[in-house]
Each structure stands twice: as C-alpha cells, then as structure tokens.
Amino acid sequence: MDISWWQILLLTLYAGYQILDELEINSSAGSAVFAGFITGVIMGDVKAGLLIGGSMQLTILGVGTFGGASRIDANSGTVLATAFSVAIGMKPEQAIAAIAVPVASLMIQTDILARFANTYFAHRIDKNIEDFNYSAINRNFLLGNLPWALSRMLPVFLALAFGGGLVTRVVNYLNTDLKWLGDGLAVAGAILPAVGFAILLRYLPVKKHFPYLVLGFTLTALLSTIFTNVQTLGTGLQGVAKGFTGAFNSLPMLAIALIGFGLAAISYKNSLANNNRPSGPSQDSSSANNDEGEIEDDEL
Amino acid sequence: MTNSNEKQNYQLTDADFKQINRRSLFLFQSGWNYERMQNTGYLYLILPQLRKIYGDDTPELKQAMKTHVQFFNTSNFFNTIITGIDLALEEKQGAESLDAVAGIKAGLLGPFAAIGDSLFAALVPTIFGTIAANMAINGNPTGVFIWVLANIFIMVFRWKQLKFAYKEGVNLVTTMQNQMSALTDAATILGVFMVGALVATMINVHIGWQPMLGKVPLDIQNTLDMLMPKILPAGIAGVIYWMLGKKNMTSTRAIFIVLIVSIALSALGIIAK
Incomplete structure (x- = not known):
C-alpha cells in the first residue's frame, strides 16, 4: 500500500x-x-x-x-x-x-x-x-x-x-x-x-553579583551529583535486592530556585534596612547593600 | 511636542490586554533566534501599546523599541507577568522608566525561565505524557484528550496573569518607589544565581578522552570530578563568556565557533555527550 x-x-x-x-x-x-x-x-x-x-x-x-x-x-x-x-x-x-x-x-x-x-x-x-x-x-x-x-x-x-x-x-x-x-x-x-x-551573563550585572553565580553553580553541581548517584545506586539495588523498594528522583530545579529566592530576599531585606536607617533617603541610588558594602546603581 | 505629552498619560484598557494576550498565546515565539532569542517576540507583543504610550515616530518610542529588542528569553508560560510589570512602569513613568524596565526584565527572565521550565516543560508533560502514553500503548486515545484539556486550563492561567501582574506593577510603582532599586537588585541576584544553576545542570558533556599511562587508562573525567563536579560545563561557559567580550564578536559568530569546535573535539574523542 x-x-x-x-x-x-x-x-x-x-x-x-x-x-x-x-x-x-x-x-x-x-x-x-x-x-x-x-x-x-x-x-x-x-x-x-x-x-x-x-x-x-x-x-x-x-x-x-x-x-x-x-x-x-x-x-x-x-x-x-x-x-x-x-x-x-x-x-x-x-x-x-x-x-x-x-x-x-x-x-x-x-x-x-x-x-x-x-x-x-x-x-x-x-x-x-x-x-x-x-x-x-x-x-x-x-x-x-x-x-x-x-x-x-x-x-x-x-x-x-x-x-x-x-x-x-x-x-x-x-x-x-x-x-x-x-x-x-x-x-x-x-x-x-x-x-x-x-x-545572559553578559547582560546581567555578573561582576557585582558573582558570589551568587558561584553559589548557584556549586550548590547545584554538588546536589545534582548526589541526586544522580543516589538514583543510580537505588535503581541498581532495586534490580539486585527483591524486597528493596523506593522512589529515586532527580534534583528538582524548583528547590534550587527557592534557595536563590532566599538569598535574594536576604539581600532585599538588608538593603531595605539600610535604606530606612538614615531617615528618609532623598535619592533612589542611596540603597547601599550590606553584604557587599557598595553603592548600588541600577544601570542595567 | 504637546501631543506626545498628552499621549504619555495613555492608560491601558481591557482591549489592550486582550490584544497582548492574543499575541502572546498564538505568536510569542515565532521570531525565536539564537542571537537574542525571544527579543523580537517581546517587542511584537507590546508594540501597539508602546505606540499609544509614546506616540508614533517619537525619539522616546525608538528608545523603548530598542530596549525591548535586547536579549530576552523566559518561559512562554510566564512571559506576560514580566510584560505586565513592565507596562505598568512605562505607562506611569514613560521613557524615564526604561532603565529600570531593562533591569527588571533581566532579573526576572532567569527565575521565570527556570520555574516555568521545571513546571511546564518538565513536570506537566511528564505527568500527562505518562498518562497519555500508557493509555495509548494499550490502544486507548483518551489520555491524549486529557492532556489537551489540562493544557486548556493552563491557557486560562496564561491569559489571566497579565492583568494581575500589571495591577501589581502599578502598586509597585506607586507604593514601593523607594524599594524599587532594592527589588531590582534582588531580582538580578536571583537571575545570576539561577544562571549558575543552569550551567551546572543543562550543559551535559564530559571528557571522553582516556590517555594510557603505561597499561592503565587515566580517567580524566573522574579526576576532574574529584576536584569539582561539573567543572567542564563551568569552563565551557566561562570560555564563551570571555569570547563574547572580545572585539568584533557577535553571538552569531560565537555560535558558529562553538559548533565547529564542538564537532572537532567530539570527532577527536576528547569531549563526549
């Protein structure tokens, strides 16, 4: 046909x-x-x-x-x-x-x-x-x-x-x-x-925030290695031992995003606290960041 | 121009939101390209509204259009959230807001891409794909339609979020003016953090080359893993980042170089997938 x-x-x-x-x-x-x-x-x-x-x-x-x-x-x-x-x-x-x-x-x-x-x-x-x-x-x-x-x-x-x-x-x-x-x-x-x-990195203020780049990469690299290895181990064991059961998933990206969100929230709170201490900042650019001790300007 | 001043106070209507939503659902990614990805799509979605806000043929409109054809790539399930916040800013503050708009776009595109991909490119297709596939293998097409139904619900959600984000954006502008720079900064931190995470998970290559030391093969990848897992993806991203900073380097050229070098290194057996 x-x-x-x-x-x-x-x-x-x-x-x-x-x-x-x-x-x-x-x-x-x-x-x-x-x-x-x-x-x-x-x-x-x-x-x-x-x-x-x-x-x-x-x-x-x-x-x-x-x-x-x-x-x-x-x-x-x-x-x-x-x-x-x-x-x-x-x-x-x-x-x-x-x-x-x-x-x-x-x-x-x-x-x-x-x-x-x-x-x-x-x-x-x-x-x-x-x-x-x-x-x-x-x-x-x-x-x-x-x-x-x-x-x-x-x-x-x-x-x-x-x-x-x-x-x-x-x-x-x-x-x-x-x-x-x-x-x-x-x-x-x-x-x-x-x-x-x-x-994307060329477009983001990566020089200012490079610690977060290192953190995001390292945390994810370590966790994804652990998750993958546990998955391999668990699946292998399931094949050998009959009574052994369990669910083995890969690293959920949402969890990583939440860690990043937490870090961003800390930075946000810190700069707000810095903003409020000197009463009534006149300019937007006066939001100094506690962590890095540098004046922020949103030039991007 | 008195005319353009008048137009700066243009207020978005429901018809505007409908138009943006229609364009977003049916055409957002038509212009996807390697160089700046969804950049033209972002502009296309809001071009009629930009023309109303700034007025035709004004220098402000040109500046706005140029801002919006910069690099942009996020989940096509969340893109109008960013659009809504952006339009709230531009509607209230005009061309003065464009720097902040560029910052917010860059800061939010990363996190929304990561969350959107996890949810809608991985989770939803996995759940409904498994159901549909299992039923299909048994000769039953019902699962296919269940998946379509689920996606219709998701479309409703995609349609609703623009106006919600716009309203929140207006609140942001009026009540949180002093916190804007802190917020933009937090958003970019999240963006940078997530790019680090993406580098560690999405570039899946390893060293395939195992030189012989006498009779013992040297497992280079294992040695590198002991130093730091995923160091090869980090190195690759670092080299490309450095390359993009060179004079006369465009992203198109970078893509071709990466393509050719990858094929060469793979043919030599140095890097494998």
Missing part, C-alpha cells in the same frame, strides 16, 4: 503545525503521543499510531526545552514511523527503532537551522526600528513562522514523497560513514545552551 497524495499533504501540514503549536499555544497537539494519534487517524490505523506515539512519548519524558536548547523532534519521528509502518506493513515496534528514533535525532539539525534563520529576521527588525517602519516590524516578526514550519514540513514531505528507502539509506549513511558528524552535532547541541547562558 502506498501513501496517497492527500495523506502526504495532511501529514506535511500537521508537521508544520505541530512545531508552531509547541512554540506558542501549547495545546499538546505538538506532543509525540498526539502526533501518533493524528497520523494513525490519517493513515487509517489508530492503534499503530498510538503505540508508536506513546512509546516515543515515554522516550522523551522530561526532556523539556530548557533555555532554548534544541531537543530531538519526537513528533516528526512519530509521524514518519507511523506512516511507513502502516504503508509498508512494518511492525510498529520495529518502526520505532528503525525510523522514529533516528529521524527524531536527525531533526535536531533542521531545528538548529530554523533558529539560525530567524537571526536574519531579527536583524531586519533592528533596521525597521530605526526607520519607524511599524508594519515591517510586524511582517518580519511574523515571517519567523516560515523557517519554523518549513524546518519540519520539508523533511517530512521529502521523506513521505520519496519513500522509506531513502530515509533508511540516509539514516544508515549518517550512522556509519558520517557517525563522527552526527556525534559531533549531538555534542554541539549539548554545548549550545552554554552560549545562551553566557549571553
């Missing part, structure tokens, strides 16, 4: 929609399990779609988009795996390993391309601001949807139109001769958030 043109059209449109949904309204129509469901409906085998989508959903559980980091695109992987699984008659379990996972990790690259492409529109908006060209600002902003949607639509369309043979060939080639490049891109993807953090 072949994939007919209207199925290709609908799946391509969905591939474009799902990334925008995930970016903006977030209705969960951009989740892997939804992708499996909708592809199953379009292809006429909801069960296979749900099985593939559900499995992919479990694979990426907890993999959020943190700080603008790219992540594997389980949705496009699910769409293609379901489509080919139903069309060729491949077992769904097999399609997950053979198509869904490799395609999902390949799509990190098109995600990165889209994020690069939008830099171009951001620069055009810089120029539009100089010219007070309001409609152009809106236009150049809205055009940013194009790279996003195309980054998913093009690969999904090409794969569906040219068939599973091409997909497996490309994936095989990338897994053998070009493995170094694939691994390298994965490492680069893991390091790229560091650029975002460095930009």
